[in-house]
Amino acid sequence: MIKLNRKEMKKIIIPIFAAAVLLGAGCKKEFFDINTSPNSPTEVSVTPQVLLPRTLHNVGLRVGTGFDYAADWTGYWSRSGSYGQSIELESYNITSTTLTAQWTNWYDILTDVNLMEKKAQASGLPFYQGVAKTMKAVGFMYLVDQYNNVPYSKAFDFVGNITPGYDKGEDIYADLFVQLDAAGKLFASVTTMDAATQASDIMFKGDLTLWRKFVNTMRLKLLIHESQVVSSATVTAVVAQITADGSGYLGAGQSALVNPGYVQVDTKQNPFYNTYKLSALGVKDTYNRANNYILKKYFGPDGHADNAVTPGTDDDLRYKAVFSVVDTKLAAFPSATYDYVGTNFGEVVPNSDPFRAVNQSDVAGPGLAKSPTQSQPVLTSVESLFLQAEAAQRGWITGTPQTLLTSAVRESFTYLGVPGGAGAADAYLALGIPIVDYTGAANKVNFIVMQKYLALIGLANFEAYVDYRRLGVPTDLPLSLNANRINNVIPLRLQYPQSEFNFNAANVAAQGTINPQTSAIFWDK
Structure with a gap:
């Protein structure tokens, strides 16, 4: 079912875990309504063939539009100056009622995945079984990376375990490799x-080679996420499995993109375009705006956009692809320098400030929001190449790290449609400024991850949140300017939703006292 609203809608939590996830299918008719009647159970009649497009679309929807908070916390995006404060998110005071849709929506998807796997196994359909296992790894990776320990082995045993116990995050990761x-x-x-x-x-x-490449890329992604704690034995074993498969990883032009037939119709547009650019009903996103932090990184040492005063001096031209020119140019600021204007996360902009709302750049530039019918990324070739570059730098896989890094940056410029493509990327990498100086970097892993940070905005916002927690990159990321932040820092995780405290109390209590400010995901060292 498609939910394309800009803000996540709070769900009514049914007082048992099983009902909360199982009844997620009973929504209004949209792309993939699998019910004959919205009030009738579907498990008996539904087939893997029906579940597959629904599952893939919903994963794309979650990856593309579900991580605004990660974009805000990691310096990608910020609140428009015309909106009031979002106190919880901007103060980092995360409670059991904050971002609860992360829990419910991923478990909704995984309920479909679990059903698809059972149906496929019973019917002898290995392709659907393979997809189910793959998407299980995707969904539970996102849950672990936000909550650490979560229901896993007994999560869908609705008869025997209506209140499932929690598995350790590291144990879940280990089984995801399996x-x-x-x-x-x-x-x-x-x-x-x-x-x-x-x-x-x-x-x-149905391209089986691409599915195997996606599987291998996901294996590498899990290893990278737990890079600070993973054993050499695990790395060796997983890389051996990848090598034995023989398909390699997703490469240039081989992104995992979903498209069920997006059309310029209400509820049926591309999720990212519909959410952050323009809905089919003509509604613009006036909330999310460019963050000054990343804009300054793109602008380079002179701190200005490419313009007539300093033409092409040191700019990373991707800012023109990921952000839009302001809707309304101010007469008092006619220079091209003010074509792209951002905000500071958590800042309260006074009414007297000339740069508000339409005078700030939206987050759906022409390289991200290409059309309402475009495909929706799940995992791009850009991210895959950066994962390979870091893995090679760590000595985990073969390949020259700098060569893979160059390929990743080139792919970023090409994917986003920056004029000049790979040539523009080469010119950027030849600027001679510290942010592109691989040879002179003291910590080359961090250097690669910083370049990854600049490339994945709007494509994999959550990955930036993972990298910041595991490595502290970007190293100069500013904290929220909201006055309510006090001593809080960017949270290490989310709090379990209130529904778990209400209806699965013993099992959630067994996880101990969780404080998002101090309770880390297992891989965050």
Whole structure:
């Protein structure tokens, strides 16, 4: 089911875990309504072929529009000056009622994934089984990376465990490697693909090689996330599995993108475009704006946009792709320097400030919001190449780190449609300023991750939040300017939702006292 509103809507939490996730399918008819009647159970009649496009679309929806808070906390985006404060998010005072849709929406998706896997196994459909195991790894990665310990092994045992216990985050990660290895082997076992299955695969159209590359990229992503704690034995074992598969990773031009047939119709547009650019009903996003922090990084040492005064001096031209020119130019500020204007996260902008709302750049520039019918990224070739560059720098995989880094930056410029593409990327990397000086970088892993940070805005906002927690990159990221922040810093995790405290009390209590300011995800050292 498609939910394309800019802000996440709070769900009515049903007083048992199973009902809360199982009844998520009973929504109004949209793209992938799997009910004959919205009030009738669907498990008996639904097929993997019906569940697959629904699942892939919803994963794309969550990845593309579910992590505004991560974009805000990591210096990508900020609140428009015409809106009031978002006290909880801007003060970092995270409670059990903050961002609860992260929990419910991912478990909704994973309920479909679990059902698809059961149906596929019972019917002898290895392709659908492989997809289910792969998307299980995606969904639970996001849950662990936000909450650490979560219900996993008993999460969908609705008969035997209506109040499931929690598995440790590190144990879940370990089993996700098992799931992904099984998925790769299932894909390798498929010899034929019927047209109906190809049509239901709205990500790779039944291309088994791309599915195996996606599996391998996900394995590498999990290793990178736990880079500070993972054992050399685990790295060796997982890389050996990737090597044995023989498909490699997602490369240039091989992004995991979903598209069920997005059209310029209400509730059926591309999620990112609909949410952050313009809805089919003509509603613009007037809330999310460019953050001055990353704008300054793009502008380079002179701190100004590319303009007639300092033409092309040191700019990273991707700012023109990820942000938009202000809707309204102020007569008092006619220079092209003011084509792109940002805000500071948490700052209360006085009414007298000339740069408010339409005088600030939106977050859906032409390289991100290309059209209402565009495909929705789940994991891009850009991110994959950066993961490979870091893994090579750590000595985990073969390849020259700087070569892979250059390929990643080139792919970023190309993907975003920056004029000149790879050539413009090469010119940027040749500027000779510290942010592009790989050779002179004291910490080359951090250097690669900083370049990754500059490349993934709008494509993988959550990845920046992961990297900041595991490595502290960017190293100069400013904290919120909100006066309510006091001594708080960027949270290490989210708090469990209130529904868990209400209806799964014993199991959530067993996790101990959780403080988002001090309770870290297992890989955050």
